[in-house]
Amino acid sequence: MNPLSVLRDSLYFFRRHLLSIAQLCLPLVVLEALCTQLLYQQLGKDASQAYGMLASLLFYPLYSAALILYLDTRSNGYTPLKRNLLAMALRLWPSFALMVMLSSLLIMAGAALFILPGIWVMINLVFAEYLLVLRGLPPLAAMRESFQMTTGNFWRILTCILGVMAPLWLIDGLSQMLIPEPSPLAQLALDSANGFLQLFSTVVMFRLYMLVSEAVVEPPAP
Template sequence: MNPLSVLRDSLYFFRRNLVSIVQLCLPLVVLESVCKQLVDQATGTEASPAYDVLVGLLFYPLYTAALILFLDARSQGREPQKRDLLAMALRLWPTFALLAAMSTLLIMLGISMFVLPGMWVMIKLVFAEYLLVLRGLTPLAAMRESFELSQGHFWRILACILAVLAPLWLLDGLSLMVYPQPQSPALSLLLDSINSFLQLFTSVVLFRLFMLVAEPVPGNPAQ
């Protein structure tokens, strides 16, 4: 499981299906950014980051579950209807939101213990979302199974995640240099939406890793 091969295959898939992913996820990503702006305006600049986390828990499970279902369908050569994917994502929202909340709390707890424990927890939980959406596991069972599946693959997973996030962090930093705070609401919305959408590539990479690490499923080749 070469990280470069995983990234190459994921980038090929992302580019090949970019239009479908944009149509499926971008409206929800933009709506999430709008809601975050409204919350920030209502609570002020010194408000707790917990407000953004709560807004994320409303939207992140929807577009991420829809994307995972799309990735699974396309990997099997199927062309799913976007409304069907969103309907299934909506049904999964309660358990997915619970999983996201539990994972966020564990990661934040780990980060409070000098960062490295938080990163370790994050890596160990990378497959939990796929196990919940694709195998129907409960949040706790998905987290436990993810810990087992990620065993022996820590550095490969970390390398793939950093290879995706590092350029996005750099792009975010450059955008702040070119367009420093305070930004206009429209510009802030645009930059936040673009950054959040590009982060979805991480889900594509982790899905590819999940396919390689999990037990092979007949008729589930990478496209």
């Protein structure tokens, strides 16, 4: 389970299915960015980031669950209808949103102590979304199972996350340098593009999840 191989395979899949992923997720990503922008326009730029998290809580479970279901069906050789994926994601929204809220609280609690505990919690919860969507586990059970699955894989997961996020942080930093005071429309475009590109991390973590799951069920050699 080489992190570079995981990133390479995930990038190949993401590029090959870019149009389908965009059709499935991009409208919701844009709506999320628009709602967040309108919210902060009403509350002011100094408003708490918690309001932005509330906007994300409305949309993130929908497009993330839909993308996970898409990844699973395509990996099994099927071509799913997008409306069916969104309908299934909508049914999963209550439990998914609850798990996202609980995970965020745990990560923030860890980060409030020191940065490293927050990172440790985040890494150990990385498979919870897939366990909830694909295995139908309730939120707490999915979080607990994720902790068990990540045992022994911390550094591989961290390397993959950094391999995904470092370029995105660089792009975000460059965009802020090139456009220090964007118009509302430009800001919406930048936020939407950044949110869509972050979906690549879902593809990478799905690939890792499948590899770890296969390693768990694979019988020991005689």
